[in-house]
Amino acid sequence: MSRKKTSKSKGASTPAASTLPSANGPRPARSGTARPGPDAPPNGPLQPGRPSLGGGGDFYDVAFKVMLVGDSGVGKTCLLVRFKDGAFLAGTFISTVGIDFRNKVLDVDGVKVKLQMWDTAGQERFRSVTHAYYRDAHALLLLYDVTNKASFDNIQAWLAEIHEYAQHDVALMLLGNKVDSAHERVVKREDGEKLAKATTWQQLFTGVWAALHGNQRQDGPQRGLGLHSHSKGVEAALHEDSQRATLPAARLR
Ligand SMILES: Nc1nc2c(ncn2[C@@H]2O[C@H](COP(=O)(O)OP(=O)(O)OP(=O)(O)O)[C@@H](O)[C@H]2O)c(=O)[nH]1
Numbered sequence: 001m002s003r004k005k006t007s008k009s010k011g012a013s014t015p016a017a018s019t020l021p022s023a024n025g026p027r028p029a030r031s032g033t034a035r036p037g038p039d040a041p042p043n044g045p046l047q048p049g050r051p052s053l054g055g056g057g058d059f060y061d062v063a064f065k066v067m068l069v070g071d072s073g074v075g076k077t078c079l080l081v082r083f084k085d086g087a088f089l090a091g092t093f094i095s096t097v098g099i100d101f102r103n104k105v106l107d108v109d110g111v112k113v114k115l116q117m118w119d120t121a122g123q124e125r126f127r128s129v130t131h132a133y134y135r136d137a138h139a140l141l142l143l144y145d146v147t148n149k150a151s152f153d154n155i156q157a158w159l160a161e162i163h164e165y166a167q168h169d170v171a172l173m174l175l176g177n178k179v180d181s182a183h184e185r186v187v188k189r190e191d192g193e194k195l196a197k198a199t200t201w202q203q204l205f206t207g208v209w210a211a212l213h214g215n216q217r218q219d220g221p222q223r224g225l226g227l228h229s230h231s232k233g234v235e236a237a238l239h240e241d242s243q244r245a246t247l248p249a250a251r252l253r
Contacts, residue, residue, distance in 0.1 A: 060105050060114035065136055069158060070143035071151040072096075072122030075177040079143065080119045096121040098129050127161075134165035139173065146176045146192075147184040155195060 068076040077096055078089045084102045101118045118137070120130040134140075142158055144151040155174070162172065176192045179185070 060112040063114040064138040066139045067118040067137040068141045074143040074145040139171035143175045146187045149186045152187045
């Protein structure tokens with residue numbers, strides 16, 4: 001499945017993470033026909049095994065599908081690129097078209113955990129494409145932008161959508177992004193925490209929690225897991241004021 005992005009604003013020319021569309025190039029997914037590309041494993045339950053299902057040479061013990069969702073512009077793509085490649089896509093905002101995925105293998109206490117991270121388009125017109133992918137996601141990262149009140153207000157609508165299309169036991173995590181733009185901030189951390197506490201959130205599966213947290217594993221679902229992050233450092237995912245790494249970068253690579 002291709003993802004192409006359309007430029008939304010001007011700025012420094014930053015290389016896009018994906019190929020731009022052309023007449024003969026990859027086309028965006030159409031409603032109801034969205035399927036993973038040849039490198040993508042079929043949808044399904046937790047996938048143990050070696051080697052990689054994707055055939056990309058990755059070796060792993062367990063695999064999970066994670067989807068990033070939230071309004072357009074909240075920073076889903078940037079978060080994913082930062083997590084995968086360690087780079088921050090500053091400048092030009094290029095809106096995702098359709099859906100795309102990237103794989104990453106983490107070492108969690110000696111267990112190789114493969115994450116297939118799906119980056120979805122936040123724009124309303126692509127919603128029907130992304131709906132098809134909710135069903136088999138093990139975890140959802142629901143993002144809002146702390147400098148954009150509407151993106152926070154829309155979290156309820158996203159939750160309704162998740163309730164409708166995702167598995168009832170999907171792990172869910174709320175992330176307030178762009179906390180580095182403190183002067184533009186309009187959504188307080190407390191409001192994010194309040195929303196998180198008002199909702200039953202599943203703890204993201206324990207392996208990832210441990211990897212991001214640099215901590216002991218924790219078992220079972222957790223209530224009120226409200227997280228703030230900014231995509232300039234996924235290691236800050238659990239501490240919005242922690243732009244200094246709390247986790248050795250090597251563990252995320
Ligand atoms: N200051 C700041 N800007 C960010 C951060 N994350 C993303 N941005 C900027 O926000 C804009 C949108 O980022 P994207 O990652 O493309 O947003 P998206 O959620 O993928 O948007 P769609 O593809 O339309 O759904 C870009 O200009 C980024 O540079 C962040 O943590 N801090």
